[in-house]
Amino acid sequence: MNKLKKTLMGIRFMGLPNALRTARSSLQRDRLEQRHPQAAPGPLRQPGPLLSAEPLPQGAYFTFDEGFDLEIQFLAPHIVRLTWTPGALPVPYSLANPDGSLAPAAPPSNPTPPADELNRGPSPAAALLTLAMRTEGGGAQTLASAALRLTLLPNGTLRLATPSGHPLRTEHPPSRRATSWHHSASFPFPSACFGLGERTAPLNLLPGAYRLWNTDPGGSYGPGADPLYLNIPLYYTRTPAGGCLVFYENSHEATFTFTRSETSATFRDGALRYYLITGDPAEALAAYTALTGRPPLPPRWALGFHQSRWGYKTEDEIRAIAAGFRERGLPLHAIHLDIDYMDGYRVFSVDPARFPGLPHLSADLAAQGIHLVTILDPGVKIDPAYDVYTSGLGENAFCTLPSGEPARALVWPGWCVFPDFTRPATRFWWGEFYPRLLDAGVAGIWHDMNEPAAFQAWGDLTLPRPTRHDFDGRGGAHGEAHNLYGLLMARAGFEALRRHRPDRRPWLLTRSGWAGLQRYAWSWTGDSESTWPALKMTIATALNLGFSGIPYTGPDIGGFSGSPDAELFTRWFQMAAFMPFFRNHAARGTPAREPWSFGEPTLSICRDFLKLRERLLPYFYTLAWQATQTGAPLVRPLFWGEPGNAELWEVDDAFLLGDALLVAPVLQPQATSRSIHLPAGAWYNFWDDSVMEAAPVVESRLTLERIPVLVRAGTVLPTREGRAETLHVYAPLRGSAESFWFADEGEGYGETRQDRFRVTREGSTLRVEWETEGEYPLPEEVVVRLHGFEARAAWADGEPVGLSGSSIQTKPFRELRFEEEG
Numbered sequence: 001m002n003k004l005k006k007t008l009m010g011i012r013f014m015g016l017p018n019a020l021r022t023a024r025s026s027l028q029r030d031r032l033e034q035r036h037p038q039a040a041p042g043p044l045r046q047p048g049p050l051l052s053a054e055p056l057p058q059g060a061y062f063t064f065d066e067g068f069d070l071e072i073q074f075l076a077p078h079i080v081r082l083t084w085t086p087g088a089l090p091v092p093y094s095l096a097n098p099d100g101s102l103a104p105a106a107p108p109s110n111p112t113p114p115a116d117e118l119n120r121g122p123s124p125a126a127a128l129l130t131l132a133m134r135t136e137g138g139g140a141q142t143l144a145s146a147a148l149r150l151t152l153l154p155n156g157t158l159r160l161a162t163p164s165g166h167p168l169r170t171e172h173p174p175s176r177r178a179t180s181w182h183h184s185a186s187f188p189f190p191s192a193c194f195g196l197g198e199r200t201a202p203l204n205l206l207p208g209a210y211r212l213w214n215t216d217p218g219g220s221y222g223p224g225a226d227p228l229y230l231n232i233p234l235y236y237t238r239t240p241a242g243g244c245l246v247f248y249e250n251s252h253e254a255t256f257t258f259t260r261s262e263t264s265a266t267f268r269d270g271a272l273r274y275y276l277i278t279g280d281p282a283e284a285l286a287a288y289t290a291l292t293g294r295p296p297l298p299p300r301w302a303l304g305f306h307q308s309r310w311g312y313k314t315e316d317e318i319r320a321i322a323a324g325f326r327e328r329g330l331p332l333h334a335i336h337l338d339i340d341y342m343d344g345y346r347v348f349s350v351d352p353a354r355f356p357g358l359p360h361l362s363a364d365l366a367a368q369g370i371h372l373v374t375i376l377d378p379g380v381k382i383d384p385a386y387d388v389y390t391s392g393l394g395e396n397a398f399c400t401l402p403s404g405e406p407a408r409a410l411v412w413p414g415w416c417v418f419p420d421f422t423r424p425a426t427r428f429w430w431g432e433f434y435p436r437l438l439d440a441g442v443a444g445i446w447h448d449m450n451e452p453a454a455f456q457a458w459g460d461l462t463l464p465r466p467t468r469h470d471f472d473g474r475g476g477a478h479g480e481a482h483n484l485y486g487l488l489m490a491r492a493g494f495e496a497l498r499r500h501r502p503d504r505r506p507w508l509l510t511r512s513g514w515a516g517l518q519r520y521a522w523s524w525t526g527d528s529e530s531t532w533p534a535l536k537m538t539i540a541t542a543l544n545l546g547f548s549g550i551p552y553t554g555p556d557i558g559g560f561s562g563s564p565d566a567e568l569f570t571r572w573f574q575m576a577a578f579m580p581f582f583r584n585h586a587a588r589g590t591p592a593r594e595p596w597s598f599g600e601p602t603l604s605i606c607r608d609f610l611k612l613r614e615r616l617l618p619y620f621y622t623l624a625w626q627a628t629q630t631g632a633p634l635v636r637p638l639f640w641g642e643p644g645n646a647e648l649w650e651v652d653d654a655f656l657l658g659d660a661l662l663v664a665p666v667l668q669p670q671a672t673s674r675s676i677h678l679p680a681g682a683w684y685n686f687w688d689d690s691v692m693e694a695a696p697v698v699e700s701r702l703t704l705e706r707i708p709v710l711v712r713a714g715t716v717l718p719t720r721e722g723r724a725e726t727l728h729v730y731a732p733l734r735g736s737a738e739s740f741w742f743a744d745e746g747e748g749y750g751e752t753r754q755d756r757f758r759v760t761r762e763g764s765t766l767r768v769e770w771e772t773e774g775e776y777p778l779p780e781e782v783v784v785r786l787h788g789f790e791a792r793a794a795w796a797d798g799e800p801v802g803l804s805g806s807s808i809q810t811k812p813f814r815e816l817r818f819e820e821e822g
């Protein structure tokens with residue numbers, strides 16, 4: 001979109017009076033920034049020669065000439081923390097445990113321990129660690145664990161290798177100018193790279209240059225826009241022989257540049273603290289989320305369909321939308337209220353004329369199984385008659401300028417002040433307003449504009465850089481707090497939901513965030529444009545977010561800012577049905593986007609995919625539980641299980657949903673066929689049970705009604721068909737495979753059940769073993785449906801059971817045996 005169009009769109013969205021005020025706001029900001037300039041660049045400094053090396057219990061401490069120090073600490077055999085100073089150490093907001101110890105896997109009986117109750121003791125992995133430190137010829141120092149080898153040369157060069165000496169990464173000595181750090185490394189060729197949070201780049205981030213500064217792209221973005229709302233200084237590089245995840249615990253503005261074999265990162269300030277984690281993607285993510293926390297189990301309804309739109313204005317309109325879904329037989333789990341429900345955009349208020357009975361509305365919707373979600377922006381309107389503003393002033397809750405005055409900026413309500421979420425008392429104060437919405441029956445909260453975003457006529461659309469923040473008492477400036485703002489707003493919201501509604505699971509949606517966000521909130525991909533390239537881009541965005549520890553995300557179906565035609569909307573809807581967050585949303589002023597707005601056949605296709613999502617909820621829910629244990633994202637790149645396969649590194653027109661499903665959305669208008677890369681193994685066509693095997697690429701014919709979906713042979717796919725819990729058994733072609741099923745009430749902190757299936761095919765016999773663990777009751781009966789196996793007889797724990805076609809109905813069993821049609 002060109003600048004003029006963007007400006008006009010901005011004026012349309014924010015209104016002319018606000019647009020004129022933005023010029024004043026930007027002028028004031030520029031004057032302030034001139035009075036408080038950033039540190040001048042200064043000369044380049046590098047660590048001089050190594051002066052001393054001192055062993056530590058799990059690492060070593062090195063001093064260099066020129067005032068550079070390096071501390072190396074092993075947290076586990078494959079997790080090392082490195083800290084180059086000078087520079088202020090981070091306040092550990094991203095870490096699950098403030099002391100940096102590793103979080104244990106959440107105990108299954110309480111899948112959602114509040115973050116502050118996690119075990120803080122030293123991690124058992126660290127206690128087991130034996131480290132060998134030795135000095136080699138030439139003064140090189142080597143630290144080796146069972147999982148990796150780090151060698152420090154006397155000039156500050158660091159080599160990371162596998163225990164057998166396979167190089168993973170060579171870091172050059174870091175350098176400094178004034179307060180900023182420059183850190184570069186080379187890695188073997190070929191390599192691919194993933195992560196960095198929310199990106200619009202292709203899946204493989206090599207080559208490319210990326211800025212890490214949470215940014216509202218201004219109402220619309222497409223492929224190539226950089227940066228977006230949610231940046232995370234984490235990347236995973238992969239070579240055929242091994243992988244390495246690097247997480248920089250430094251929230252200052254950063255830039256990352258990658259060539260095919262080199263990377264460099266620049267941070268504006270702070271200590272250069274980072275973690276090196278080795279292993280395959282699943283291991284690396286498990287380790288990273290042991291450090292930064294795992295996503296708690298969401299309430300099950302959040303995995304269903306959400307309907308939203310900026311522009312729903314009244315209670316009556318919301319009731320009409322709910323009725324529209326009901327009358328057309330369209331399953332619906334949530335409706336979102338965008339900023340128009342508020343009174344003059346004052347957060348925590350409700351417009352008394354347009355929403356006179358929010359408690360009744362939410363109760364009526366709840367009776368239909370629909371949960372109400374309301375938006376909250378961080379900006380608090382400056383209005384002496386508004387109690388959130390006056391109480392915040394009294395509590396010193398807002399970010400200040402160096403003069404001590406609250407920092408001001410323009411957002412929807414006009415001039416606003418901004419809670420300082422780096423201040424513990426402010427996080428608590430803010431959370432004490434949530435009951436205003438919770439008591440009205442609101443089930444979930446949606447945080448928007450928390451980059452934080454502000455209207456500006458030019459420059460960064462955010463607060464002035466000299467804005468001060470508390471940093472839990474340590475003090476700091478906006479340059480360090482900016483990228484943490486959305487994360488800490490989410491923390492305040494999460495803690496409020498735990499405090500005020502302890503028997504229910506928090507559900508928060510956020511636009512912005514940083515490392516560790518997964519402990520508190522889901523995200524969505526913001527204001528993407530309504531185009532075919534944006535539809536395709538969304539896959540890579542979701543995959544790289546998942547690689548950055550954020551498993552729950554999804555796009556606005558149809559794109560936010562434009563007007564998709566029926567075909568684009570249909571294809572977007574079909575893809576989103578397999579994304580963790582499944583929501584229809586659009587900008588104010590765009591044409592209607594409810595599933596019925598396009599007439600037929602769109603309505604029927606949407607209904608089919610809404611019903612399919614319902615059927616798949618037990619599987620989605622199982623994946624959600626697995627994420628609480630391992631941090632693995634729900635949506636994964638095709639190379640997840642075979643990361644050394646370079647052929648799959650660049651595939652971003654399809655994705656895996658858990659281990660079992662491969663989804664290949666249609667990304668071109670009027671396409672009649674598309675090709676699909678097949679990961680190793682055999683796959684069933686979900687729609688007709690035909691088998692595909694051992695071809696690197698297959699061609700699939702397309703219709704408008706469906707998108708290709710494949711099921712891995714050997715899977716037991718738990719679904720719910722109407723009232724019956726159904727286990728779809730996709731027979732392995734040979735050998736055996738394992739699957740899981742997790743079940744509980746879908747809300748609260750009651751009993752849970754973890755089931756494990758093993759399916760084995762031997763000659764003409766197919767065996768399904770079922771091991772169950774936990775207190776949540778098993779269903780009285782299940783339906784078992786076979787795919788890829790023509791059975792003539794079946795036995796449950798030795799007793800014959802009747803087959804009806806490819807299905808049987810049975811009590812839960814320990815072993816099910818089928819004999820093939822001979």
Ligand code: MIG
Nearest residue numbers: 310338339448526527586587
């Ligand atoms: O400046 O609340 O990304 O989902 O509809 C726009 C209005 C503010 C941006 C969000 C979008 C939401 C919109 N918001």
